[in-house]
Amino acid sequence: MTDEIKVLLIDDDPDFTQPMAFWLKSKGYLVTEVHSGEEGIAKVKESVPDIIFLDLNMPVMDGIETLKRIRKINGNVPVIVISAYVEKANTRDVEDYKISGVFYKGEDFQKGLSLLEAALRTHRKLKK
Amino acid sequence: MLELWWILPAVAVASIVVALLVKVVISVPKARAGIDLQQPDLEGEPVIDEKKVDDRLQEVVFEEIGGFVDSNYKRKEMAKAVSNLVDRELDERIKLHTERLREEYENEISQKSLNEEIALKKYNKVLVEKKNTEAVIKSIADGLVVVDAEGKVIMMNPAAEKLLGSSKKEKSGKPINEGLKEEQMLTLAKKADEKGHREIELSSSQNETKKIIRSSSAVIENENGETVGMVSVLSDITKQKELDRLKANFITNVTHELRTPLIAIDKSIALLLTKDPGPLLPAQEQFLDIAKRNISRLSNLINDLLDISKLESGKIDLQLKEVSLSDLADEVIKSFETWAGTKSIIIRREFAKSLPKVQADPERIIQVFNNLVGNAIKFTPNQGRILVRLESSDSELTASIEDNGPGIPKEDIDKIFGKFYQSSLLHPTDTVGTGLGLPISKEIIDLHGGRIWVESELNQGTKFKFVLPLKK
Numbered sequence: 001m002t003d004e005i006k007v008l009l010i011d012d013d014p015d016f017t018q019p020m021a022f023w024l025k026s027k028g029y030l031v032t033e034v035h036s037g038e039e040g041i042a043k044v045k046e047s048v049p050d051i052i053f054l055d056l057n058m059p060v061m062d063g064i065e066t067l068k069r070i071r072k073i074n075g076n077v078p079v080i081v082i083s084a085y086v087e088k089a090n091t092r093d094v095e096d097y098k099i100s101g102v103f104y105k106g107e108d109f110q111k112g113l114s115l116l117e118a119a120l121r122t123h124r125k126l127k128k
Numbered sequence: 129m130l131e132l133w134w135i136l137p138a139v140a141v142a143s144i145v146v147a148l149l150v151k152v153v154i155s156v157p158k159a160r161a162g163i164d165l166q167q168p169d170l171e172g173e174p175v176i177d178e179k180k181v182d183d184r185l186q187e188v189v190f191e192e193i194g195g196f197v198d199s200n201y202k203r204k205e206m207a208k209a210v211s212n213l214v215d216r217e218l219d220e221r222i223k224l225h226t227e228r229l230r231e232e233y234e235n236e237i238s239q240k241s242l243n244e245e246i247a248l249k250k251y252n253k254v255l256v257e258k259k260n261t262e263a264v265i266k267s268i269a270d271g272l273v274v275v276d277a278e279g280k281v282i283m284m285n286p287a288a289e290k291l292l293g294s295s296k297k298e299k300s301g302k303p304i305n306e307g308l309k310e311e312q313m314l315t316l317a318k319k320a321d322e323k324g325h326r327e328i329e330l331s332s333s334q335n336e337t338k339k340i341i342r343s344s345s346a347v348i349e350n351e352n353g354e355t356v357g358m359v360s361v362l363s364d365i366t367k368q369k370e371l372d373r374l375k376a377n378f379i380t381n382v383t384h385e386l387r388t389p390l391i392a393i394d395k396s397i398a399l400l401l402t403k404d405p406g407p408l409l410p411a412q413e414q415f416l417d418i419a420k421r422n423i424s425r426l427s428n429l430i431n432d433l434l435d436i437s438k439l440e441s442g443k444i445d446l447q448l449k450e451v452s453l454s455d456l457a458d459e460v461i462k463s464f465e466t467w468a469g470t471k472s473i474i475i476r477r478e479f480a481k482s483l484p485k486v487q488a489d490p491e492r493i494i495q496v497f498n499n500l501v502g503n504a505i506k507f508t509p510n511q512g513r514i515l516v517r518l519e520s521s522d523s524e525l526t527a528s529i530e531d532n533g534p535g536i537p538k539e540d541i542d543k544i545f546g547k548f549y550q551s552s553l554l555h556p557t558d559t560v561g562t563g564l565g566l567p568i569s570k571e572i573i574d575l576h577g578g579r580i581w582v583e584s585e586l587n588q589g590t591k592f593k594f595v596l597p598l599k600k
Contacts, residue, residue: 015392019399026404084387105391106427109398 004030005120006047010040010066011055011082016105020053023109024116037061041069048074051116051123053103055082067097078119080112181218185211271341271362274348277355291341291362340369376441383434390430394423432564435495436547439571446489446575453486453493453525453596454479454518460497461516464505471510475501478517486525486596492572493596496580499565500529500592507533507590524578524598530591536584544582545570569594 007029011017014035021031032049034040037058043049052070056063067079078100100119103112189207197203265272271288275281345360397420399405401413408416438444461475468475504514508531515530536544543549548563573580573594580594 013388013392015389016395019392019395022405023399023402026402084384084391105395106387109395109402 004028005051006049007031007116008040008043008049008052009033010035010037010052010058010063012036012058013055020109020112024113027113029116037063037066037069040066041073044070044073044077048077050077051100051120052077052079053082053112053116054079057084064097067099071097076123078123080115080119182211182215185214189214271360271364273360273362274357275360276357279358282357288362291339291364338366339364340366373441376437376443379433379437383430383437386430387427390423390427394420394427397423429562429564432562432568435568436564436571439568439575444575446492448487448489450485451488451490451493452483453488453527454483456490456493457497457516457518457527460494460501463498464501468505468514471505471508471512473505473508473510473512473514475505475514475516478515480519483518483520483525484598487599488576488596489572492575496569496572496594497527497529499569500594503565503592504529504531504533504590507531509533520598522598524595526593526595528591528593530589532589535586535588535590536582537586541582541584545580 005028007024009017009021009024009031011020011033012035014033017033017035021033024031032043034043038061040052040054044052054063054067054070058066063081067081070077070079075098079098080101080103081099082103082105084105100122101115103115186207189210190203193203193206193210197206265283265285268285269287271291272283272285273281273288273292274283341362342365343360343362345358347355348357348359350356397416400408401416401420435444457479458477461477464475501514501516508514513532515528517528517530519526540549545566547567549566570580573596576596578594578596580592582590582592584590
């Protein structure tokens with residue numbers, strides 16, 4: 001099962017990550033859920049995933065700070081930002097740190113899946 | 129008896145002469161002819177030289193009776209007698225006349241002093257009233273500033289002095305904004321609203337707090353309708369603004385907080401409905417569908433609430449682009465065609481050719497079209513017609529969305545752009561909206577510098593129209 005794609009889900013709300021993780025798992029991905037920025041960074045240090053879903057709005061360490069630190073560890077891993085609100089101002093701040101897309105929580109999981117697939121495709125092409 | 133022989137002719141003559149002379153002399157005060165008979169004394173009153181009058185009278189009578197009397201002596205005596213008679217008569221009449229004049233004069237004088245007295249009373253009354261008015265103006269809590277046509281301050285009450293942080297002495301005769309430092313006046317006179325209210329933001333130098341003042345101004349016109357100045361009422365609305373801000377923040381926070389659990393519910397139900405977690409019985413699926421549909425209604429309401437609170441507090445920045453209104457309208461109409469189809473409603477387009485592009489936020493304009501076309505479909509009965517028309521003039525683009533639905537009752541026309549208005553004509557089985565679509569649309573169009581309104585009559589259908597200004 002070495003072909004399984006590793007997804008890291010960083011969001012403080014388990015009520016959101018559980019169904020999302022379930023959905024991704026049902027699509028054949030290997031999902032790890034963590035519920036804080038610190039845990040997420042620790043996971044990345046441990047082993048870099050294939051793709052990260054990162055919530056912007058988290059207590060203690062917010063998404064932007066988490067992203068900055070992840071980029072110090074790894075500059076290439078594709079990151080899709082998760083946001084509860086369609087607010088462009090929020091994402092502008094993170095665009096400097098190379099993000100592969102924004103997934104709004106209100107949208108269907110299917111949309112998140114398409115974003116994930118597109119990001120992975122682009123990433124693979126760049127790798128080659 | 130013999131000595132009285134002359135009496136008869138004399139009386140005849142005398143009466144002629146008297147009539148003649150009375151005519152001449154009596155009119156002395158009025159006629160210029162008598163001027164040589166009077167000399168003004170020191171007080172300016174006319175004085176008649178009696179001797180002169182007597183002599184002349186005698187001469188005249190003497191001449192006049194020449195034809196009747198041949199004896200010179202008799203003629204002389206007669207003249208004397210007649211002139212005495214006339215003289216007496218004259219005196220009498222002058223006396224009478226003088227008396228009358230005096231009376232008239234006295235009347236005039238007393239009338240005049242009476243008028244003067246009334247005037248004085250009136251003046252005093254006005255003075256008291258003026259002082260009262262001044263006291264009222266001084267003690268009202270709102271600031272009051274009166275400026276003349278050149279914008280110079282002519283009146284300012286203590287409340288206004290306090291609000292503007294300057295005294296009447298400093299301001300008197302000077303333009304109102306003189307002396308207000310630039311950093312002090314953060315925003316002077318943002319666009320006045322329809323009622324002539326403006327908001328002025330001041331930061332006071334003493335306590336470094338920001339003050340927001342609302343100024344309501346009215347032009348002062350004189351009787352001829354000329355502008356002579358302007359009166360402004362200033363009220364400190366800092367607290368009110370602060371409350372508005374707190375309210376907006378509260379709504380924003382609450383809706384944000386509401387959204388998080390809602391998303392979790394929505395996602396969980398959506399997941400169950402994919403049947404990935406396991407198969408569903410038909411009844412389970414049916415109830416989950418109901419739950420999902422209502423969750424999305426709740427989400428829409430929360431999104432709308434968030435939108436209106438942001439729009440109202442001015443927290444939304446338009447992402448202006450050159451957009452084609454017809455492309456946006458087309459996109460919205462296409463997205464509604466399925467829904468319209470279920471009610472057999474035909475949406476017709478009537479777009480003018482070569483419409484100019486307009487500076488607008490496409491997402492927001494789509495939101496307006498969504499609200500207006502969505503409303504039209506909602507209210508139009510099955511087999512109804514909806515017409516979306518776009519046209520342009522030199523200065524603006526006009527969009528109208530017309531339906532042949534039930535129309536809007538007259539008493540509701542003014543209310544429909546208010547928050548949470550729901551038409552009484554909405555059929556109970558219809559999808560209930562949030563009641564925020566129209567106020568949101570109005571805020572969006574206002575933000576673009578345009579106008580939105582409705583034309584409707586009961587049973588005559590409804591026509592919503594909005595215009596967007598074209599850049600010159």
